[in-house]
Amino acid sequence: MAQAEIRTKTCPLCEAMCGLRIQIEAGQVTKIRPNPKDVWSQGYMCPKGAALGELHHDPDRIRFPQIKREGRFVAVSWSEAFDEIHRRLPPIIESDGIEAMTVYFGNPVAHNFSLSRYAAAFIPMSNIPVTYSAGTVDQWPKNLSSALLFGGMWTFPIPDVDRCEYLIVMGANPHASQGSLLACADLLGRMDAIRERGGRVIVIDPRRTGTVEHADEWLAIRPGGDAALLMAWVNVLFEENRVDLGELEGRVEGLDRVALACRPFTPEAVVDRTGLAADDIRRIARELASADRAAVYGRIGTCNQEFGTLASWLVDVVNILTAHLDRPGCAMFANPIAWSLTSFRPPEFADGYSFGRWHSRVRGAPEVLGQFPASCLSEEIATPGPGRIRALLTIAGNPVLSTPGGDRLDKALPELDFMISIDNWINETTQHADVILPGQSVLEQPHYDEMIWSWAVRSAGKFSPALFDLPEGAWAEWEVLLMLAALVNGASPESIDLEALDQLFFTGLVAGFAQSPGSTIEGRDPAEIVALTPGCGPERILDFQIRTGPFGEGYGADPEGLTLAKVKAEPNGIDLGPMRPRLDQVISTKSGNVELAPEYILGDLPRLEESLECSQDGLQLISRRHVRSNNSWMHNAPALMTGKDRCTLLIHPEDARPRGLEDGMQAEVQSRAGRVEVAVEVTEEMRPGVVCLPHGFGHDRPGTRLAVASARPGICNNVLAPGDLVDHLSGNAQVNGIPVEVRLAGSG
Secondary structure, eight states: OOEEEEEEEEOOSSTTEEEEEEEEEEOOOOOOOOTOOOOTTOOOOOOGGHHHHHHHHHSOOOOSOOOTTTEEEEEHHHHHHHHHHHHHHHHHHHHGGGGGGGEEOOOGGOOTTTTTHHHHHHHHHTOOEEEEHHHTHHHHHHHHHHHHHHSOTOOOOEEEEGGGGEEEESEEEEEHHHHHHHHHOOOOHHHHHHHHHHEEEEEEEBBBOOOGGGSSEEEEEOOOHHHHHHHHHHHHHHTTTTOOOOOGGTTTEEEHHHEEETTTOOOOOOOOOOHHHHHHHHHHHHHHHSSSSSSEEEEEHHSTTHHHHHHHHHHHHHHHHHBBBSSSTTTEEOSSSSSGGGSSGGGGTTTOOOOOOOOOOOTBBBOOTTTTOOOHHHHHHHHHHOOOOOEEESSOOHHHHHHHHHHHHHHHHHHHHGEEEOOSOOOOTTOSSSEEEEEOOOOSSBOSSGGGGGGBBBEEEBBOSSSOOOTTTTHHHHHOOOHHHHHHHHHGGOOHHHHHHHHHHHHHHHHHHTSSTTTTTTTSSSSHHHHOOOHHHHHHHHHHHHHTTTTTGGTTOOOSBBBHHHHHTTTTOOOEEEEEOOOHHHHSSSSEEEEEEOOHHHHHHHHHHHHHOOOSEEEEEEEEEOOOOOEEEOOOOOOOOSSSSSOOOOEEEHHGGGGGGTOOOOEEESSSSOEEEEEEOOOOOTTTTTEEEEEOOOOOOOOOHHHHHHOOOOOOGGGOOOOOOOOOTTOOOSSEEEEEEEEEETTO
């Protein structure tokens, strides 16, 4: 009988980065448990981590490249797949230019060891001018506001929850999602610890989520009311002379402009828009101002709504005005062991950020940080004329289910001349591809998060080796991206030198860092650094990131400092302590200070003021995620799909009763974009006037190979999300606060 082997692994599914102990017998994962010795997660994990074995062994997972022949996918060799791409893609680009091709990056790219690092190589090497991503459904307002306030589109302050005494959680549900743009294992446990040490936690959400059970107070805000609420807090702070910059005095530009802008937003003025009492609004502003160690944490619900950028900006504004930025126990900037490639400012923004540099061909949507709203993709494919998208590459994404108007994209994708997907499954999107190139399972590749440590509550890190070998002849995902970049440029497969391309990318990366003021290798010869960094691929990049990071050995500058080898020698991870004040290290605005009042953002305040007078009658739809789900791509894991149906419409009894709706009945939900029928779940966890559907379902389309998911398909809530309903400043989708009508199915 084969001896059971226990291996450690970091779960890559979300920002929690939980440490796992994985039992393997005869090549099969037989058990997954939390790793109590993991210095980061300390024995915590959520149900999703236990499903990694099922994802690895999933019989539906693609192991070999697929080419569509006569409408059916056929497994082929890697060389056949690359030959097919070379045969079909260059003629499109030669005919219509590189503008005829685009890329969609899915959410898992950010959590993938190869893709997260080599997307930075693929984009410039391929010369594809416009890309699309899940970022414009998820967090683009936060990228935009951070770019203008702090000078970096990925410079996110996060709450120092371990030392906090007063925490406000807005539009986030750690019960289902852990932290989001906040790396913190067992966030709910840490919220409990705040209360146990005499602190206070407030959750602001239209739904009484599981997170509320770990809070002292729940404020059932109206969808989209977050910016108005935050602006009212700002109003109270100025009107009552409670503004305190603390150690940021002299480091904040635009204070007077914010003081002037907040005047119309009194607590009384925002009552209808927020659904909250003026006295409660004032009380919380005062409590926040008087708390020594406090933070406001806003997440996805503050982003994908009507005023996403204003709400994202105001979260930071409130923290700044109450002396709760860059101080222990408040909102702070992470200090990762290995810096992220996203810390580089894109060269096109070297002289400052500008937006609307070009507009989408069909809708005229302005470019923001190099992207259009994801919902533009379908119309750019389907609408004839010069500039039409004719070729598409999707990378670890399923936009047919996960983007507004995905049903329209489903109809548009067959109109492409050529489509390539890098993915592990034939799902609702990849079924339209002409070539599918498989990635690796989580257990077939090493792991060290590239971006996520950049918003981690502690300076820590851990490396996980691959637990299973790749199939013979398989290509790693970073190699696939380099190969595709060359194929896009017309190179023949046999002429492509991957080693040379990798060397070119790494050398450029080193040279850029050596030229960065204040870097640990500033002024040193890049060739010397390249020679001192052996290997290839993402592990070589990670070694460079660690060695030139704040705790690294700096290529001889500190012989006791860290290297990848030293991190590998600690399978349970390395923890070098909590966050430290470091505004001077992260700020990169033109002024060198926090630029509190960007003109671009202030320009949207009149629209917010006008919304205060708008009627709040009618039902509004919001989205949700379950702790046993992760967007659209984990519904094929049997262990996560057991139990009762989770794809239901949550509705308050006051809204269900006049519509004749009871538990289990079918309701028709209609917006101006579409309609669905779904089972009803009557519950007082919803604020009256608000209904809720889950995200990521809709696995009922023919042509997919998702046996478990298609057995319990659910409905796709994005059918109800109008593609043109976006935050005006960032282009981020509005998937919360959608006006809908709900009636008993078949009632007319």
